[in-house]
Structures are given as C-alpha cells and as structure tokens.
Amino acid sequence: MTLVLGIESSCDETAAALVDGDRRIVAQRIASQDAEHAPFGGVVPEIAARAHAERLAPMIEGVLADANVALGDLDAIAATAGPGLIGGVMVGLVSAKALAMASDVPLIAVNHLEGHALSPRLADAALDFPYALLLVSGGHCQILRVDGVGQYRRLATTIDDALGEAFDKTAKILGLGFPGGPAVERVAKEGDAKAVPLPRPMVGSGEPHFSFAGLKSAVLRAHESGQYKPEDIAASFQQAAIDCVTDRLRIALAQMEDCKTLVVAGGVAANASVRAALEDVAQAHAMRFTAPPPKLCTDNAAMIAWAGIERLALPDFIPDPLEISARPRWPL
Numbered sequence: 662m663t664l665v666l667g668i669e670s671s672c673d674e675t676a677a678a679l680v681d682g683d684r685r686i687v688a689q690r691i692a693s694q695d696a697e698h699a700p701f702g703g704v705v706p707e708i709a710a711r712a713h714a715e716r717l718a719p720m721i722e723g724v725l726a727d728a729n730v731a732l733g734d735l736d737a738i739a740a741t742a743g744p745g746l747i748g749g750v751m752v753g754l755v756s757a758k759a760l761a762m763a764s765d766v767p768l769i770a771v772n773h774l775e776g777h778a779l780s781p782r783l784a785d786a787a788l789d790f791p792y793a794l795l796l797v798s799g800g801h802c803q804i805l806r807v808d809g810v811g812q813y814r815r816l817a818t819t820i821d822d823a824l825g826e827a828f829d830k831t832a833k834i835l836g837l838g839f840p841g842g843p844a845v846e847r848v849a850k851e852g853d854a855k856a857v858p859l860p861r862p863m864v865g866s867g868e869p870h871f872s873f874a875g876l877k878s879a880v881l882r883a884h885e886s887g888q889y890k891p892e893d894i895a896a897s898f899q900q901a902a903i904d905c906v907t908d909r910l911r912i913a914l915a916q917m918e919d920c921k922t923l924v925v926a927g928g929v930a931a932n933a934s935v936r937a938a939l940e941d942v943a944q945a946h947a948m949r950f951t952a953p954p955p956k957l958c959t960d961n962a963a964m965i966a967w968a969g970i971e972r973l974a975l976p977d978f979i980p981d982p983l984e985i986s987a988r989p990r991w992p993l
C-alpha cells in the first residue's frame with residue numbers, strides 16, 4: 662500500500678500527515694498559530710516562519726511514531742513548495758528535502774492550491790474528473806475546471822481580495838477577532854441577512870470573475886454609521902458574499918457543461934451557509950455536489966500527502982529534484 666508523508670507550512674498551520682493509497686489518513690498532527698498572530702489581527706510572516714521551524718521536526722517525528730512507521734517505509738515525502746509565505750514554505754520544503762535525502766525516498770514538491778484542488782478526491786472516492794471547482798481560501802478565489810492531476814484550467818479569479826480575506830477583514834472591522842471566517846459565520850447566525858443593504862460586486866457581469874474590495878468598504882461604512890448591529894452586518898455580508906459566488910458560478914458553469922460534479926475546496930468551504938448555497942447551485946444545474954469535511958477544507962497536511970499520492974500514481978511520475986525552490990507565487 663502506497664504511503665506518503667505530507668508536510669504543510671505555507672501560512673499559519675504547521676501540519677504533518679501520513680496518507681495511504683486507500684484514502685486513509687493514517688496519522689496527522691496540526692498546530693495552529695492563532696494565539697501568536699491574534700494580537701496583530703493577521704498572520705505575521707516572520708512569526709509564522711519561526712513557529713514552523715520550532716514545531717515541524719518534532720511534529721513529523723510524532724506522526725511517524727503515531728503510525729509506527731519509519732522514514733524508509735515511505736513511498737514519497739510531499740511538501741508544500743508554494744504559493745504562500747516564503748519563510749514558512751522554506752521551512753517545510755527544506756525539512757522534506759533533508760528527510761528525502763537521508764532516507765532515499767522520493768521528494769514531491771506540491772503546489773498548495775493543487776492540494777486544495779485534489780482534497781475533495783481524498784474525501785470522496787466517487788469523485789471523477791472532470792469537475793468544476795470553486796477554490797475559496799484566504800489567499801485565493803478561483804473557479805477552475807479540473808480535468809486530471811496537473812490539468813487545471815482557471816476560468817475565473819478575483820480582481821482584488823480573496824473571499825476568505827473578505828471574511829477576515831469583515832471580522833476585523835466588527836472586532837470579532839482572528840481568525841475571522843469562523844467568527845463571522847458564528848455571529849452571522851444571530852443576525853438578519855436583510856438588515857444591511859450591501860453591494861454584490863460583479864454580479865451580472867458576463868465574465869465569471871470576483872471582486873470583494875467594494876463589499877469590504879461597504880461593510881466598513883455600515884459599521885461606522887453606527888446604525889446596525891454587528892450580527893446584522895455579519896449576516897448581511899455573508900449573504901452578499903454568497904450571492905456573488907452563486908452568480909459567478911452560474912456564468913462559469915455554463916462554460917463547463919460536461920462537468921457532472923460541483924466541488925468546493927479551501928478554507929471558506931468550511932462555512933455551512935456557503936456549502937448549503939452551493940448545494941442549491943449544483944441542484945439547479947443537475948450536478949452532484951461534494952465538499953471535503955471542514956477539517957480538510959482549511960489548511961492541512963493530509964491534502965498535501967494526498968496530492969503526492971495522486972502524483973505518484975501518474976504513469977509518467979518523476980520525483981522532484983532536491984534543488985527545487987520554494988515559490989511565493991505559483992499559479993495552478
């Protein structure tokens with residue numbers, strides 16, 4: 662049975678996981694840095710890199726011990742090589758290189774976005790290519806057509822902020838703390854989504870791209886007006902964001918009519934209201950809908966290990982060279 666170690670360190674989660682070819686997460690550990698970054702209201706790259714450097718090696722040792730596995734038992738070591746905060750990415754990738762070299766195991770440098778893009782296949786064995794993918798995280802907001810491993814066509818992206826970033830900024834404006842997405846979702850449950858008139862940027866545009874900067878500014882103005890309760894702003898923001906996403910998907914899906922499944926991945930896919938709205942979109946297009954469980958939506962190492970397993974299974978697989986560089990930017 663194929664067994665791959667995955668390492669993730671591109672943002673503020675330090676994570677290691679062992680995943681096998683039967684889609685079993687054999688062991689995993691994850692350490693969030695929320696407490697370190699919370700005083701700053703956002704991720705501080707230097708603090709993130711230091712925290713990864715302190716935690717990653719014992720974490721990998723722990724995951725191997727949890728599963729009673731030796732490095733030599735691995736079929737590959739897969740690590741995020743970008744995109745992300747470069748200091749953290751370097752910590753993970755260099756650790757993977759050292760382990761690969763010491764144990765003579767193949768190295769697989771994984772694009773973090775590919776990890777998110779393939780994560781639904783780890784959770785759902787029935788998910789076949791091609792599929793329509795909404796990838797919504799803190800750094801990215803894209804609609805992609807996924808034709809196979811390594812075969813991604815981007816149909817839409819954001820012209821300014823990512824969707825997760827809009828959730829985080831809304832949380833900051835409302836004083837809900839960090840990380841913002843789950844806080845906005847929680848508070849929105851108590852609010853009235855119709856209470857605050859907010860714009861739906863790009864809705865109606867013939868191209869499926871996103872824009873969230875104007876929505877964020879409108880949230881700020883609504884808050885500063887003193888007229889609205891924070892829970893109503895949160896609920897109205899979340900509904901406006903969902904309306905943008907469903908409208909943009911409608912345009913993009915018209916260009917992917919042969920895709921039978923609508924898939925969502927990335928941190929914002931953990932949001933229950935977003936998932937429910939996407940389920941409706943899929944139903945309206947006679948598509949199946951699938952989303953990984955919330956823990957596989959936010960950053961994790963199991964999805965990186967899984968991307969490694971998918972790459973290993975390609976007929977033309979070749980390991981990545983030990984001199985491969987970490988990349989702060991790396992489009993799919």
Ligand code: KG4
Pocket residue numbers: 672797798799800801824825826828829840841842843846927928929930931932933958959960
């Ligand atoms: O995929 P991810 O963990 O990291 C990146 O690759 O960016 O995504 C993190 C983003 C953050 O912006 C976070 O606020 C958002 O996902 N997020 C959520 C929820 N959980 C995480 N947004 C809305 N609702 C949630 N429940």
Ligand code: ZN
Pocket residue numbers: 773777798799927928959960
């Ligand atoms: Zn991510």
